[in-house]
Amino acid sequence: MNIHNEEQEVATEPRFVIKPKDINDEISWAQINEDVLRSLERPRALYWVIFFASLGLFCWGVYCEIYQYNTGLGVAALNNPQVWGLYIATFIFWIGMSHSGTLLSAILLIMHADWRKPIYRFAEAMTTFSLMTAGLFVLVHLGRVWQFYYVVAYPSERWTWPNFSSPLVWDATAIGSYLTTSVIFLYFGMIPDLAICRDKATGVRRLFYRVLSVGWKGTDWQWANFRVTYLTLACLLIPLAVSVHSIVATDFAVSQQPGWHTTSFPPYFVAGALYSGCAAIITLFIILRYTFRFEQYMTIPILEKLCKLTFAISMVWTYLNMIEYAAVWYGTDPVAKQTLIFRATGTYAGWWWAMNILGSVVPFTLTFKALRTHIPTMMVVSLLLNLGMWIERFMIVTPTFAHGYYPWTWNDHWWPNWVQIGIIAGSFGWFTMLFMLFCKIFPSVSMYEVKEMVYHRSQARKGAALLAASAPQPAKS
């Protein structure tokens, strides 16, 4: 009797578990098309508020950059030990932001996590635009930006090449390939949706989408090729994403300076990148959900999953952060240890503690279900997490300059001025502007993948119900 009962449980239980409802699986395909295409037409007023605010910020940043370009980098309060200032810190921040798009779209694709489907498109767009912003910072920070192409290994009639032992050359190469691949990946994944836009659009827009959808008809042959190519691109993108931020970390790890010369930097940077990227996805998730009325697609259970992912990554980051401190503290380099003490107790101590609290303590709010599902709280928390991660980059770059090897050059009262802050604010404006434009021109929710998701879920539910009805009921004893 007992044996019989157990066998039945093994056979019926695990196969037919219905996952928590991420999305309403009774929603019709026509409804999905209509809802998503509506986002290209009439967003809520908040959209325009955000768009024009970011346009204004961008214009201010352009003004600051023109002033700096014409006068020289000296107007940005940079000086001899503080040669990089906030530009490189913010560059790392934007590179970091670009990682979670790949996490959602490529890594979770390979892991068959289907809850990513309604949100990966905008995350992928975030990747592309934040990479573009990061690239701009490289240019903004160069002394002779008009010669930036010297870094690229191009065939020159003088046979001059870049210095291949410099991490900046690796940077230029890695960022270039990652940007190219992620633009191709973003565009390629959009082709079936662009075809839907083409079918529904009229006039000039129809021509625009027709060109972009490159003759997509949705035949079996096209779908088969599409799937294989998309998966291949995803596999290509993952190592690129990891290598990009590892290489950015080598900018610091390869150098000799106290506080930078740490072998744990590459994984530490990658963890920080995924962390800030996930937090940014939560922010944009909430904004898009409201402005484009995507409540049915960007649902609370999906937000919860994002929050759990963010929490996991935040703990990885915390661990690596502690490792970095421990390695310096118990290491043999007295100067690095002194720089660490300077960070915790010197001029920038407030920032350092803020970074540790925002990065390692605030994510614990994500462990409470009541807070996780409360949208205004999550908006604030996600912004705080990103602020923490920006401060982290600031704390990597600045204290080492302020308190390096040579005591004569210690400069612990350095602070950026309005030009630097203006350009950084401008970069946020530029990113938000591009992102908002993208969401208005292209479908920011993947229609065909949401249809897939809805279909699979409804089939699974129906099948489970059918099996549950037809399964022999265990005899009650």
Added chain:
Amino acid sequence: MSFDNLSSNWSKLRVKRPQPDQYKDAPYKWAMVIDLDACTGCNACTTACYAENNLPVVGKERFLAGQAMHWLRIERYWGEGEELTQEFPEQGAEFLPMMCQQCESAPCEIVCPVGATHHTPDGLNSQVYNRCIGSRYCSANCPYKVRYFNWFDYPTNAWPSPLEQQLNPDVTVRSKGVMEKCTFCVQRLTEAKSKARTEGRIVNDGEVLTACAQACPSSAIHFGNLADSSSKVAKMWNAQQVELSAYPQKKDEQREKDEQLGKNEEVVRGYRILEDLRTYPSVVYLERIRSAEV
């Protein structure tokens, strides 16, 4: 860096630590000895450097903002709490002239993305202004922070007419956005070398001096050719038991042994700054000897 080099001779491009016999057959290896005991902190070397190398005078405001362009700076140090106890703290200061150390294994050279700073065969750490794109990575990685960036467009601002007439015609006036640093007055070295070459010899000791060495009233700065074993600088390096390609130096090991044995005899006072970073600088400093009471 040609493609042929890249494809066939990759190992040659790797940055190696300096070898003991690196300059054995080379005609030149420029080096310096600075006697801190002789230095009075008069700043004549700095002034000479400004005049020789067309350095812009940036003014008080930018100097205080940390944007000065002094390739050679005089640093002042006091013992702990000393400047507070003395009525005239300047009296007790110790001076240290600091310029590019022309490291043999220079941290700046490996990180420059475009190869604008690289090593010359005569052991200088050169800076190619035309190639520099101003990423400032070299300065970020320089432990001595002796690289100076053109934060502003000095050629049109720093020398109002007729001051541009006093610029040294042998030295480039650097444009906005490039890095620069002490060159050991490479224009003088080049001139002396070509003169010697036409006469079929190498440069004699003392034939060429950097502007700072020439201007130093107390002869604290000695400059010369380390590859020529009969030169004054080579003799001083020998006397101080400092080897260009060695770390740790033999005398340091000897000193440790002596300390363990209880002996405490200081015979030499030569050292190189931040030597434990293994940058192998070309400048030897001679420690200042202070009597117990001034």
